[in-house]
């Protein structure tokens with residue numbers, strides 16, 4: 001099979017298994033939980049309360065089975081073999097690309113979606129290829145103070161190497177990005193790279209406004225959708241994103257797969273990222289030429305089983321409905337913030353926007369609990385089977401803005417409900433007794 005021509009195989013049937021959760025108007029978490037084997041595992045005679053989906057989500061049986069079925073019945077390397085299972089594997093892999101693009105509204109998923117290892121690699125890909133080809137000394141890249149390290153360090157590396165100037169959109173007192181000086185901050189910017197939702201604060205960025213300013217000043221727009229795509233409907237066309245990244249393991253999919261969306265014309269122009277097999281058209285002793293997009297950016301054997309697992313995860317999310325997931329998480333977040341504040345009053349400081357009807361907020365609740373170190377809090381919570389994250393959450397610049405070294409963070413997904421929040425509150429009461 002010609003390495004440049006897979007689009008035709010990608011449109012055939014969709015082999016990913018369908019979710020069994022029969023969801024109605026609202027999310028039935030009892031039904032959803034049945035699809036997630038890990039949520040009924042026994043830990044010291046009781047189930048676990050998993051409140052760390054912002055770090056990595058759990059996986060439904062449909063994803064686990066899709067990957068297992070692939071290895072049991074269809075595994076072969078993709079894009080190479082002419083035998084039946086190799087063609088089937090290629091079709092499954094390319095179908096996953098279409099699904100990954102469909103999820104975020106890409107106009108041409110077969111050309112505009114590049115599979116990477118995670119969103120960190122997706123952002124690095126842009127910095128290494130587009131960044132090195134298009135940015136030079138004095139050019140401005142505008143980031144924000146609340147980014148994950150994945151959207152800081154690649155640009156800091158470029159700043160060191162090329163003398164690119166980095167500027168930062170600050171956070172305001174409500175824990176949202178302060179866009180009041182955006183036009184001035186963006187002057188001379190060649191790229192604006194921001195997160196769509198904060199993994200620490202739960203604040204959701206007004207990407208449309210940033211996109212308008214990017215167009216006004218002629219800057220490209222990169223969006224880190226790691227915490228947004230799993231929880232909200234995303235449309236890269238309506239925000240006119242040039243680059244958009246997300247990561248499979250946070251949206252019910254496996255680890256080891258990330259997604260970079262980039263406009264076709266940008267991918268065409270960009271130099272390749274990694275070199276090796278799969279990404280070439282020809283190799284001679286004195287040089288090489290690259291193959292077509294998107295394979296030009298996928299050197300070596302790609303994450304085939306992971307792409308198939310990702311496809312099953314996307315099907316699952318679409319079947320449940322991202323609008324329902326967003327509404328469910330929003331009401332759970334309102335409940336959690338209200339209950340935590342009622343129970344612990346001054347002992348708890350929550351770092352994130354107040355839930356309000358007028359502004360969306362993600363299901364991430366970061367907090368300081370009395371003066372107890374977040375690692376101690378998380379360790380005691382674990383004794384009550386409550387899984388939360390403690391640390392700087394790969395957002396050290398933001399920790400400095402918050403004047404704390406670390407926070408404790410509970411984060412929600414479609415399988416969480418008030419029982420999980422109540423377990424958190426009960427376990428925090430024990431923390432208080434122990435350290436109080």
Ligand SMILES: Cc1ncc(COP(=O)(O)O)c(C=O)c1O
Pocket residue numbers: 054055118119120121148150151195197198199224226227247258394
């Ligand atoms: C906002 C944000 N960006 C990027 C990442 C990095 O994700 P990955 O480790 O899958 O590359 C994370 C992970 O926590 C995140 O929350």
